Amino acid sequence: MSDAPLIFSPKPDRPAPADTVGLLGWIRQNLFKDVPNALMTLLGAYIIFVVTGAVVNWALIDAVWSAESRRECLDQVGRAGACWPGVAAWFKNLIYGLYPKDQVWRINLGFVLLVLWMLPLWMPKVTSKIGIGLSAVLLYPFLASYFFLGGEKALVWTALIALGLCGLIWVWSTALTETLVEKPLGSWVIGRLGVPEADERRQRQTKLICAALLFVAAFAFVSLWSLSEVRTRLWGGLFLTLVISGIGITFSLPAGILLALGRRSDLPVIAAMSTLFIELFRSVPLITILFMFNTMLPLFMPTGIEVNQLVRAIVAVCLFAAAYMAEVVRGGLQAIDKGQYEASSSLGMGYWQTTTLIVLPQALKIMIPAIVGNFIGLFKDTTLVSIIGLFDLMNMARAIGEDTRWLGLFIEPFFVVSLIYFVFCFAMSSYSMGLERKLATGRDRS
């Protein structure tokens, strides 16, 4: 035995075998690994080729692009090609329902406003994102519903619309000051007005006065401006689908969170009530709930008060969606380790602080796929409102085939409607995948 210790020197890294890396390696490993695998690949490729070929032929190559009626289409190509003129003639109705043609700009403007409202959420320098998100949920609906509905407005209604307008102005002024001078709106205004930094009371007063002035101006503006009434009976198509599912989605998440927390609560009464609600709405099909609300709700209402049919459908969808969301959220809450609650309590945080700062952020992050899955499901489930006679996108598509000129034209409208649904659902799904990826980076051991 010698005295000097042996010296350990690690072996140098060798590259991985060439046929296991890179594109060629991947193809080899996954598509042509052995004979059965290669056969499956070829068979799959053949099926894809045949199916896409058939669809492209029907939808594009053999299709009829101009005709006056379904008869003309059939005379030209029979059933081998699609008859698009029917869909084209009804396209506006597919999107807007029976909304008066000269008022359709109100719907467009309403959705443009929503996009404008949400846009700052994606601007990198904007810091008040929570406030902007909250205002979109709480204030935008007033503005939008007036655009969509129009009609007479009483004092309170005018004030709410003005509040919505103030919200939009606030969102954009905040986004601008935070992006351009990197200061919150409040302190920028105060800086411009020359209020001393130290005087907190005067600062608060100034902010209040500014907000009040803005509100008065908005109020005056809103009272001057009036839109003709469009009854909800005329709402339909994609527009109606988006209204119902948009409200359902926005309502279901917060309501679902509250119900899930309620179900896990230590207070027996709250836990029992939440459980009852969730189980009740989850064990009944949405169609049944829609029917019940449609036919039975009016019976419980005091005479003279009539609840509009659309409102009944929306309430039914919201409650149903909230019950489902509650179970998704509960799943996420259960995934949070008990140690997180204990650490938080031992630091002296109370129930609401622990819930909002520690538990929900972690739980919601795990739940993103399930939540978005639920949103997508809800979006598609709204097709059921056609059962109670609302003309959503799906029902509108069916109406085309009942038009005397286009009698029997069902496949083409459903094809288009499927495409529209696909675009929306796929967008939601991709967004959720992107969000997961974004939230995953930097936080975990990589």
Added chain:
Amino acid sequence: MTRSKRMIEIVGLNKWFGQFHVLKDIDLTVRDGQKFVICGPSGSGKSTLIRCINQLEHHQEGSIIVDGIKVEPGGRNQSAIRDKIGMVFQQFNLFPHLSVLENCILTPTLGQGLPKAEAEEIAMTHLTRVGIDDQARKYPLQLSGGQQQRVAIARALCVRPQIMLFDEPTSALDPEMIKEVLDVMVELAEQGMTMICVTHEMGFARQVADKVIFMDAGEIVEANEPQAFFDNPRYDRSQQFLSHIL
């Protein structure tokens, strides 16, 4: 030794989990600046005992008084008591969605209303004290186990506790990281913190403990100065236990 004030006074403590009598007639007094080490076989009730002190568990009989405030089983006084006590867990329990610094300033800013800048300054002094100041912007899961446990200690210190409770702080660590955590705890002990540590690190017990408490089956079997306890355990259970771990 001068008789300093009583920080924790436990008299006749009894606790049940359902029908299971987990703590039996516990009496314990910890004075300001004293360090107690609790050891004993798994399931003997060590964790439950220290968790009763800061109300993570509620006892049914007896009284616990922390720095003059009576711990009520109903949960009143709870926040006053938790402000006085910091706790470090076996599994670290850092908040993985917050950075190291955010973990440390969360309670001081939100619970105690400290301005953010001040809380950050305090947090940085504690992070420096445990040697993690250069990792303040990282997220907990990016750190090693030993580093995470040191952050957990710093986080507990940021609430400015007068008493620190440790529940097997090194049991989840790889052997090479145990020392870095124990070093921090020794330093804390030398600075005069009142501490109760559940641990089987007997070297640590010899070095800092004023008293070693041996628990078995929900009872305090023996409480003695470390020297006496290790060299001369009085009960058969303590002898057996020591022969297993030493």
